Amino acid sequence: MSAHAIGELVGWQVQKLERGERIADRVRRESYDENDRRAQIFRPICGGRTADALRWRDKLLQVAREYNTLHKCKGEREGPLGSNGLWVLEILLSLVDFASGRCDPALDTICAKAKLARATVVRAIDALQDHGFLQKVRRTRKTGMAPTEGPQRQQISNAYAFAVALKDKVRQRFQQLVGGRKRAREIREAKEQAAQARAEALAAPTSRLGSMLLPGDPKLARELDRLGAHFEAQTASSANREYPALESKGEKE
Known part of the structure; x- marks a missing residue:
């Protein structure tokens, strides 16, 4: 690629810097296009039936609280999820659409609802993901700009799914709580x-x-x-x- 061509590609960045404007954040690593199948993690919850989905949500929170208490190390103030992790999980579950399973609020939205700092919310989400209660997928979207006009992609909100990687005993406990009412109804x-x-x-x-x-x-x-x-x-x-x-x-x- 010639020096002239390289200059055209970075020209928009130089112009922004000269005007004192901020260059858009770069796309994060391990991010997928929003239409990529790897970013399609949303699944309907309990077939979209509101009563069953509300019970599913309540029981997942119950299992998370039990897990946090049972795995609290001696001498530690908090369990592995922490009170912030439980609170952020509750916030995210309140934002999920039961019919589609869609849950993709922006971090700023989560912070505003939880009334927590951005770094605190990020740590809480990481803890929930590490212990299998949450799955997070970073996503991007095409900007539609020409190469000489601006960035080709922009970062968009993460996609979240729930209870997809629970440990065996935790999953059994969750299924027991959720399935009890279903069996009684049958x-x-x-x-x-x-x-x-x-x-x-x-x-x-x-x-x-x-x-x-x-x-x-x-x-x-x-x-x-x-x-x-x-x-x-x-x-x-x-x-x-x-x-x-x-x-x-x-x-x-």
């Missing part, structure tokens, strides 16, 4: 379906009892239906006084 729904099926069977004519109970055995089902029809006929005859009930004891014959 059992309740199964009981309700069974009760409804029993009610329908009792309400159905006895002449159809075999067909309902034994759909896989047509021959036996027909026999039960025939038996049910026989009892129905007897009941109808009794109701029509064809088989009058015996008079009670003590009445005149």
